Amino acid sequence: MTPPHRAPATGQLLTLAEVLAELDVPKSTFFRWKATGKAPRTIKYPNGSLRIRRRDLDAWLNDHEEAA
Numbered sequence: 001m002t003p004p005h006r007a008p009a010t011g012q013l014l015t016l017a018e019v020l021a022e023l024d025v026p027k028s029t030f031f032r033w034k035a036t037g038k039a040p041r042t043i044k045y046p047n048g049s050l051r052i053r054r055r056d057l058d059a060w061l062n063d064h065e066e067a068a
Contacts, residue, residue, distance in 0.1 A: 012053070019052050
């Protein structure tokens, strides 16, 4: 029996709930950002649930960081 596949840390998939908690925004705000192309890249599973790669979220946060 083979162990379940696990993505390396850089390819870690986060649930939408995890991302919302980390960003501290409501789901409605995230979906507004997604509709206007301002959200981090998402992966949509066949069942409709969304996942976000850790590296994509980190890159998105870096892109939105303000200069000191």
